[in-house]
Amino acid sequence: MLMTDANAESVGLTPILIVDDDVEDVHFIKRAFKKNKVENPLFSVLSGEEALEFLQRSEHEHASYPGLMLLDLNMPGVGGMETLQRIKRHEEWRKIPVVVFTTSKAQEDIDTSYRLGANSFISKPFGLEGLVGVVANICQYWFSVSALPSTSNE
Amino acid sequence: MIVTRFDRRRSSAPALMLLLAAALGSVLAVSLAVYSAVWASAPLVIAIIAIGIAARLHVRTDHKLIALREVLDASPSGILCVDTQGVIQYANPTACAIFCYTVDSLVGTSVEDLIPFDIRARHPQLRSSFLKERRSRRMGEGRDIRGVTRDGLEIPLEIGLTFLGEGDNALIIVGVIDIRALKEAQEIINRQNTNLARSVRELEQFAFAASHDLREPLRKVMNYIEILQEDYEAVVDDDGKAVLNSMGGAVQRMEGLLDSLLNYSRITTKAQPFEAVPLNSILADVLEDMSLAISDAQAKIEVGALPVVLGDRNQLRQLFQNLISNSLKYHREDVRSHVHIHARNDSAPNDDKSLCCIAVSDNGIGFDNRYNELIFDVFKRLHGRDKYQGTGMGLAICRKIVERHEGFIVANGQPQQGAVFSIWLKQLKAR
Known part of the structure; x- marks a missing residue:
């Protein structure tokens, strides 16, 4: 299931992909992006498999790869770690900045995520206010401070 | 060959009796040394004392011989x-x-009848080599010794051996203790220990899972409260907004409790192996982490020369951080906080010399010493939440960390004077 909040204004902006099996969390995260006035199209998928399908489809349709991906770890089926590993081993997909965004605070999850090539590891904060702040930080870093890698699929 | 029979009808061998008494004393002493802690040792002590006294009396009369005979007969240890x-x-x-024989029916039989079948054939050889060696000792030297009862049942035994007499007249004196009950008790203890360890492990895993998984729905409740506050501001009246505020406060408190519980359970579930930890470097880290809080409180923190201990670096860091935060939190109003961390020579509560003492003392509000144990309990607080924030887990975590290090933590408070927390940890080398 692919959900998109893309609208007319966001056409042309690099999409953001949220991978999280928890629909409520997806809802909260999208809300936090909107609070931060992020106009990039927000896509969300509910599993690792769907995330990989999303990237394959982008490849086939010569569409833009996501300019940013938020990846939950604890998902049924192809979990966050495996999804991360497959993305970071892919010749093209590996350029997509992946922020592991999870409730876990466990050191081993942090270590494994970075070892598999995560660009950042952030624990889901408690409360919406915190979430808005965290999303603001993510956006500021990935859309302003860091030079965005070329994600278009020419 | 002349064998001096030792029985009630012909109790007429004073010299042999004397030797026997001394020999039995040593057999019993061997047994006693082994079992003093677990066995009912009082009767044995009495028997040894009685034998010693009888030996010193230079037994001359039948009367005394009968008395000695009665002591041996009454011994709670088996004697052959x-x-x-x-x-x-x-x-x-x-x-x-x-060995399930009727009284006196063992006399005249072969000792090999009491030996398990698998070693019976080579036992005569063991017996003669013992007679040559002539050294009193425990049998088996750590191995389990078994005997065979008249019914053919093998039973675990503890056996002490000694000897008396020379040549063909030599006698081997065998002290026998039936350790069936002891073995059974050990098995019960082992089983119960295994069960206990499993329960503790399950409880720890439960605490971890519960505190981790319960946070999830709670996080969502918090988010929905905030959505209500933001999106429905226009339709919720002031009373409703107050209720939402209280709800938010309660949810955040619960989040704090779950977080503390998670940290508490992590002490054992996420433990790191022990290493050499110089406490001064730990304290330097802690003070750096806390520098903002320390300067906000305008507190004075003094750290003396501290030992190197064996421990989990992260946990020791948390230990001192919790204690110093505690001192800063419970400061006296209009008295500048002064926290002193130094090594002491106080011996540990269990007198273990390998433990060194570190004291964290402050000049804060202290506490009634009646509560010096209570304050280490999980979620226990001495003050209302309105006065001091916190979940009541700080000191519980401290105690759990110290206990994982097989050390001790003891609190001493004086109201309006201050508190001293003494910690004992395994010292690695001299300062």
Whole structure:
């Protein structure tokens, strides 16, 4: 299931992909992006498999790869770690900045995520206010401070 | 060959009796040394003392011989006297009972009858080499010793051996303790320990899972409260907004409790192996982490020369951080906080010399010393939440960390004077 909040204004902006099996969390995260006035199209998928399908489809349709991906770890089926590993081993997909965004605070999850090539590891904060702040930080870093890698699929 | 029979009808061998008494004393002493902690040792002590006294009296009369005979008969340890041919010359009632023989029916039988079948054939050889060696000792040297009862049942035994007499007249004195009950008790203890360890492990895993998984729905409740506050501001009246505020406060408090519980359970579930930890470097880290809080409180923190201990670096860091935060939190109003962390020579509560003492003392509000144990309990607080924030887990975590390090933590408070927390940890080398 692919959900998109893309609208007319966001056409042309690099999409953001949220991978999280928890629909409520997806809802909260999208809300936090909107609070931060992020106009990039927000896509969300509910599993690792769907995330990989999303990237394959982008490849086939010569569409833009996501300019940013938020990846939950604890998902049924192809979990966050495996999804991360497959993305970071892919010749093209590996350029997509992946922020592991999870409730876990466990050191081993942090270590494994970075070892598999995560660009950042952030624990889901408690409360919406915190979430808005965290999303603001993510956006500021990935859309302003860091030079965005070329994600278009020419 | 002359064998001096030692029985009630012909109690007429004073010299042998004397030797026997001394020999039995040593057998019993061996047994006693082994079992003093677990066995009912009082009767044995009495028996040894009685034998010692009898020996010193230079037994001359039949009267005293009968008294000595009665002491041996009354011994709670089994006692056998075996001659060079392996024939049992004396067996006290306890020995008969252990091997399920009627009183005196063991006398005249071969000691090999009491030996398990698998070693029976080579036992005569063991017996003669013992007679050559002539050294009092425990049998088995750590291995389990077994005997065979009249019914053919193998039973675990503890056996002490000594000897008396020379040549063909030599006797081997065998002290026998039936350790069936002890073995059974050990098995029960082992089983219960295994069960206990499993329960503790399950409880720890439960605490971890519960505190981790319960946070999830709670996080969502918090988010929905905020959505209500933001999106429905226009339709919720002031009373409703107050209710939402209270709800938010309660949810955040619960989040704090779950977080503390998670940290508490992590002390054992996420433990790191021990290493050499110089406490001064730990304290330097802690003070750096806390520099903002320390300067906000305008507190004075003094750290003396501290030992190197064996421990989990992260946990020791948390230990001192919790104690110093505690001192800063419970400061006296209008008195500048002064926290002193130094090594002391106080001996540990269990007198273990490998433990060194570190004291964290402050000049804060202290506490009534009646509560010096209570304050380490999980979620226990001495003050209202309105006055001091916190979940009541700080000191519980401290104690759990210290206990994982097989050390001690003891609190001493004086109201309006201050508190001293003494910690004992395994010292690695001299300062």
